[in-house]
Amino acid sequence: MIQLQNISKRFLSNVVLDGVSLDVQDGETVALLGPSGVGKSVTLKMINGLLKPDSGDVIVDGLHVPKLKRHELAELRSRIGYVFQYGALFDSDPVAENIRLGITNEDQYHDEAYWKERVKECLRLVNLSADVADKYPAELSGGMKKRVGIARAIAGKPKYLLYDEPTSGLDPVNADVIDGLIERLRDELGVTSVVVSHDVRGSFRVADRVALLWQAKIRAVGTAEEILASRDTAVQQFLERDLEMSLIQAEGNQDRHGA
Amino acid sequence: MAAVAGALDLVRYVGRWGSRPAQHVLGNAGRFTYLLIDLMRGLTEWRVYLPRMFTQATHIGYGSLFIVLLVAGFAGAVTSLQTGYQFTGSLPLYYAGAVISESMILELGPVLTALILAGRIGARYAAELGTMRVTEQIDALESLGRSPITHLLLPRVIAGILVIPALTMFANATGIVVGYLTAKGSLGLTYADFEYGARYFFRPLDLWYSLIKSYCFAGAVTLIPCYIGYNTQQGAEGVGRATTTAVVSASVTILLLDALTTKLLLGVK
Structure with missing residues (x-):
């Protein structure tokens, strides 16, 4: 189980996270949605200890991540798979x-x-x-x-998988392939996953629950249906913006195929 | 160990609250010391760094051999010509043997080799590690529960410390041989005279001095660029800045170490 308890983080004067709390149950897939620059990746990096919160606690498998010693952290990380936004593959290997x-x-x-x-x-x-x-x-x-x-x-057969923008920079077809892969890995490997994304459609497809990060706070958490039914203006604004982007992309695809 | 960590924390604490230049210097001193401690700790994980160390040693050793020998050869030749210009008609020619061999062993071989390698290896290390930092490859290693110190830094540092002194000895030998051949051609110096002069002024300490100096320089050429590259920030511009800073810092450190080792090892007052 992953627990974020009231975590805050700032870089110089920029408050990135302000009292964020979220629980991810074993076997569950949670998508962390939000516009660019709201601290989604920062949250993910706190789960595997790449960053420490200024205040609050991150608990994974009952371990308090910010307080772990180096060898304990390395041991915990061996149970957490992390998919980086740009792959972060070792290019000389x-x-x-x-x-x-x-x-x-x-x-x-x-x-x-x-x-x-x-x-x-x-x-x-x-x-x-x-x-x-x-x-x-x-x-x-x-x-x-x-x-x-x-x-x-x-x-490394991890218990947890953290995906940082797994579909960003991909065309819709490849994005669908990756989304399908996330679903398949969840079903075949039974891993607990956190997916950071700004792609609403993909997140609704792969996640059991969705959390919307907005202006350094968790604005809404729930299933896709609950989020869609939300009357919160920020949630509606974000969903509408994403819908507009989807329509623009769809029109672009139609034009290309038509031509 | 706790006392050392406490002292380092104090340095970092003072640095954080001091003026900006002092903060910068003390912050770097603290982080550099932590890096050295981490490198020492990582030495036990030989299964990780040894295979990578051999690859690095081949890259930097074989790849640098030509330029090191070329520069050493020219240094020997120019020393020989200048010795002829200074000494002809005023001192016995066999002195040229001493001047060429001692210049190469005591100063030109180690210093020129280190300065070339600061540019060649130092820039490479800083750019490689800097790029790995900004493309999250170092974060990726950490996220896999692996230590970037043993996977990336130790192989590079050990390879440099093994290879640079060896290259220095090759440079010394090449400079002396080319210096002799130049003296033979331009001054008519015989091998017997050259050997007599070289042996007359040679002391075994000179060779040890050259070797110890090259080990000190190897530390500067490897550790400083690795530290700077490892702590790179701010994208492509940061990598460029880190590479330049690494070469300049390593070069200045080599010159400072040159003066320090001369003072300490040769007992010059």
């Missing part, structure tokens, strides 16, 4: 080594037969062929990089 680095058990990491098999398995789980293993990140498309990033995050 081939895909196989990138995924291998995700194997957090040291004995398995050094066991050649195991890691080669695990790399193949992870590539299969993200719908990539085994021959991608020998390629370098620079040889991959944006969508493939995202999928390799997911493969690396699941290589």
Whole structure:
């Protein structure tokens, strides 16, 4: 279980999070929605200890993340897979080594037969062929990089998966593929997931519950139906804006296909 | 260890509340010291850094050999020509053997090699690590429960500390050989005279001095760029700034260490 308890964070004079609280139950997928720059990624980085809150607490598996010692944090992180917004693949290593680095058990990491098999398995789980293993990140498309990033995050068989804008920068078709992948991993691996996104449609598809982060606070939490039915002006404003973007994208696609 | 950590926290605390330049210097001193402690701690994880260290050593050693030998060769040749210009008609020619070999071993070999490598290896380390920082690759390593210190920094630092002294010895030898050949061609110096002069003024301490200096320089060439690259911020501009700062800082440190080691090891008053 992941618990964010009244966390606040500021960078110089910029208040990014102000008393944010959120619980994510085991096996649940929660999408953290919000416009750019409201602190969604900051929240995600606090869950695996890459950033510390100025105040408040983050509890994962009963452990108080900001108070963990370095080796305790490393141990906790081995149970948390993190998918970075731009992949953050190690560009000097081939895909196989990138995924291998995700194997957090040291004995398995050094066991050649195991890691080669695990790399193949992870590539299969993200719908990539085994021959991608020998390629370098620079040889991959944006969508493939995202999928390799997911493969690396699941290589260590984590209990939790954190996705930072998994569909940003992708065309609608590839975004759908990634959304489908998130659903499939939830069903096949039974992981607890937090998905940070500003894509309303995708978030409603993959998440059991959605939390809207607005002006440094959680403005609404609930199922897709509850969020859609919300009378909160900020929620409506955000949903309308996203709907407009979807319409513009859809028109753009129609024009391209028509031409 | 707790006392050391407490002292470092005090330095950081004072730095935070001091004036901006003092804050900058003390903050960096604190972070650099923490980095050194982390590097020491990481030494036990040899299974992680040894394979990467060999790759780095090959890259920087083999890749730098040509430029190091080229510069050392020219330094030997120019020293030889200038010695001829200064000494011809005033001092016995065998002195040229001493001047060329001692200049290369005591000063030109270690310092020129270190300055070249500060540009070549230092810039590479700072740019690589800086890019990894701004593209979240370092965060990615940490998020996998792996230490960037043992995966990224230790292989680079150890590779540099092993390779740079070796390159320095090659540079010394190349400078002396090219210096002799130049003296032979331009001054008519015989091998016997050259060898006599070189041996007459040579002390084993000179070679040790050259080696110790090169190890100190290797520390500057590797640690400073790694520290600066590892702490890069603010995107592509930050990487550019980190690379420039790393080369300049490493070069200035080499010159300071040159003066310090000369004073301490040769006992010059």
